[in-house]
Amino acid sequence: MKITTWNINSLAARLQHMLDWVAANPVDVLCLQELKLTEDKFPLLELHAAGYTHCAVFGQKTYNGVAILSRTPVRDVAKNIAGFADEHSRVIAATIDGPQGELRVVNGYFVNGQAPGTEKFAYKMNWLGGLNAYLCDELRRHERLVLLGDFNIAPEDRDSYDPDGLRDTIHHTKEEREHFRKLLELGLCDGFRLFEQPEKSFSWWDYRMLGYQKNRGLRIDHILVSEALRAHVKSCAIDRAPRKWKQPSDHAPVTIEF
């Protein structure tokens, strides 16, 4: 079973791009972030035709928006973080049957946070606090859980193209990394780091300044798995191919296999 996370940076702008990718990579579950559209604009027909007949969507106009696309039924769909009031559409969770049993999938578009000291950064910290409490509860109910999405956090120095130059800037601050560590302390582990990976593996590159061509990127898209799932993970990889296509998303898809 394969599950992918991908910040698509507008599903309307990237629909054909996404369909081309799933045609070549027919993953079982595709978790998207930054749909930038409302549910009434969601391309259900095209996704059904592509085999994703079960879609859980939490849309929003212009900003945010997340979805879980599945080839098999999704149930117990939950939107946003229980117990945390949020104006934005940033989290969607669903239960899906996997080969060894049911799987709880929590898909998040984490807050960007702009810069330390700003109101947006304070929102990011509060949001991450709310998420942690929510996950703590979800893990109590679902032993087999995957938390994935655009975390907007580079957890370690090796997850950044310039860890020294960017030290204490957004995605790199101690506070953000502490929040990431607290998620691991809940019993989650970083699927990507279960395996030997190439040096300078990133999942996002700035559109500006020839970011991709110079591999000036960050690894901010993650897939965390609960302890019960850890031994079942067969692979986890970033697919840089679609970042080279014409008019790409600035993020690459990350796929885990069980």
Added chain:
DNA sequence: ATGGCGACCCTCGGTCGA
């Protein structure tokens, strides 16, 4: 050569992203 993007909308300039 030190700047080089892209998507959105109460849309052609400002906001946001990371």
